[in-house]
Amino acid sequence: MSYTRRIIDQELDDLFAEVAALTLDGAKAVGKTTTGEQRVQGLVRLDSKAVRGPVAAEPEIVLRRPRPLLIDEWQKVPEVWDVIRRAVDDDSSGGQFLLAGSASPQGEATQHSGAGRIGRLRMRPMTLSERAVVEPTVSLLELLHGRADVQGESPMALPDYVEEIVASGFPAMRVLSRRARRFQLDSYLRNAVEHDVPEQGLAVRRPEAMMAWLRAYASASSSTASYSQILDAATPGHSEKPARATAESYRQVLASLWLLDPVQAWAPAGSPMARLGQAPKHHLADPALAARLLGLDVDALLGGDGHPLRPESGSMLGMLFESLTTLCVRVAAQAAETEVAHLRTRNGDHEVDLVIVRPDGGVVGVEVKLAGAVGATDGKHLRWLREQVGPRFIDGLIVTTGPMAYRRPDGLGVVPLALLGP
Template identity: 80%
Template sequence: MSYTRRIVDLELDDLFGEVAALALDGPKAVGKTTTAEQRTDGLVKLDSKAVREPVSADPQIILRRPRPLLVDEWQKVPEVWDVVRRAVDENAAGGQFLLTGSASPQDGAVQHSGAGRIGRLRMRPMTIAERGLVTPTVSLAAVLAERDAIQGESTMGLPEYVEEIVASGFPGMRGLSSRARGFQLDSYLRNAVERDVPEQGLAVRRPEAMMAWLRAYASATSTTASYSQILDAATPGHSDKPARATAESYRQVLASLWLLDPVPAWTPTGSPMTRLGQAPKHHLADPALAARLLGLGADALLGGKGEPLRPQAGSMLGMLFESLVTLCVRVAAQAAEVDIAHLRTRNGDHEVDLVVVRPDGGVVGVEVKLAAAVSASDGKHLRWLRDQLGSRFVDGLIITTGPTAYRRRDGIAVVPLALFGP
């Protein structure tokens, strides 16, 4: 099958020819190895025992392979990181090593951070733009550069977005039937808890307790719920709740597997906004994982095409749609070399789902609306943000499920998610 380029390829195009070594970090099954293979000649697959054992005995052996060299699942033999770092010290020519990893190595396994020698890129599941459903017409890079190109028509509606939420952005799962895809997502989560977590050094005495915590985390998608609230939700009515330290160990190890992908709160410098919340907004690596953990398929979320949403599922659908939008925005933001965060005042009066921040302090605000049409009141938080920031406010976007991209009279842009791209 032909390779479908990913947004991270734009970054690799710019960087790998000049940077000697790059590491692609991200959860299993996002396509790191396939993407890296497009640019390398040599291959060391450390998830193979037959390959891993000799490399563990003599990590220097990897330097005998052809370059550009892909070291796949490098964290299985963390010593290769330092081998690559020292090789780059001796020869800093660009395009020599790509390392892929689906977990952060345990503390102390790597002697040196690799700063200045090994660059790091995060790779996430496929965005809507990468899935090839509709050709994007609104570029985040253009918005950041203040080039006004808000236009285009989308053929996607709410049923299609619901299907994309549950279809997942893991490339290998997208062609599967609904039943097979659900089976694979269940297996993915179960293997993460029962195999990957212990490999990270955390002994899980009760895997079902960690799965319950994951389900509670999924139910907090797109919220700033405290970790105490998540723990309570994971153990309703239980007198023998896991200790907070145990729950914190769950969070840390799942983050090390790149399965948790929270959005930090915005802490602007040189801004009159001082009373801002500090809690992160919770997201799993792929909204399909959250939907599966909660037992929500397309029918449960949508109630059938043309039928009203059930209240509880409808509320969760809005949170999952925001998570899908967040995935799409943060992948595009990384390619544009800008940061993202969320904004919420401490008293909850104002909330902006995402803020995209340029290095010069310019800000693009993003609000998410699970609707095909927006009302006059929609965007009030973006207008408030514009008033607060003045000239630092670059643009405001309301991302919807609607058909048309356009700019409103108040200056706020309305953009269907299907039309949003890097």
């Protein structure tokens, strides 16, 4: 099969020629190995016992392989990190080592951070633009530079977005039938809890308890629910709940597997805004995982007439659509060298779903709306943000499921998610 370039490929093109060693971090099945293989001559697969044994006995053996070299699942022999770091100390010329890891080693597995020697890039599941469902017409990079055209037409309607939510951004799963895809997503989650988590050093006596916690986390997608609320939702009616420390260990180990991908609250330096909430907004690595945990497929999310079964504000479909939007925005924002946060005042008066922050403090605000059209009151939080930050406000977008991208009289852009690209 021919390789489909990902947004991160441009980052690798820009960086790997000059940086000696780069790590691709991300959940299993996002495509790290396939992407890494496109630019190397040597490959060491540490998920193979036959390869892992000799490398564990003598980590320096990896340096005998041809370069550029990809070391896949490097965390299974974490000592190779220091081997690569020392090799880069000796020779810092660009384009030597790529490391791919689907987990962060725990404890003291890596003795040195690698700062200044090994760069790190986060790789996430495929965005809509990477899935090539529609050719995007609105560039996030151009928006961040204040010169974007907001125009274009999208053929996608709400049922198409629902299909993309459940289809997942895991490349190998997208080609499967619906039944096979559901089976593989279920297997992915079970393997994570029953195999990957113990490999991270956490003994799970009751895997079903962790699955219940994950299910509760999925139900909190795109919300700022407290971890106590998530724990309560995971154990309804139970008089004996897992200790809070146990639930925290769940969170930490699942985050180390890159399965949790929360958006942190925005804390702007020197801002006149006060009383901003600090809680993260919860997201799983892929909204399809949340849908499977909750038993939601296309038919469960849509009625027979193609409309949401629960159209009220805060419906699960709306939360999953926001997760899909967040995935698409984060991948494009990383390529543009910007950070993504969210904003919510402590009393809940104002909330901006996503705030994309340039290194100089300039911001693009994004509100997500599960609708094909917007009204006059939509965007009020973006207008509030514009008033608060003044000239630091570069642009504001309302992301929808509608057919048209256009600029409103108040200056805000309305953009169907399918038309938003890097």
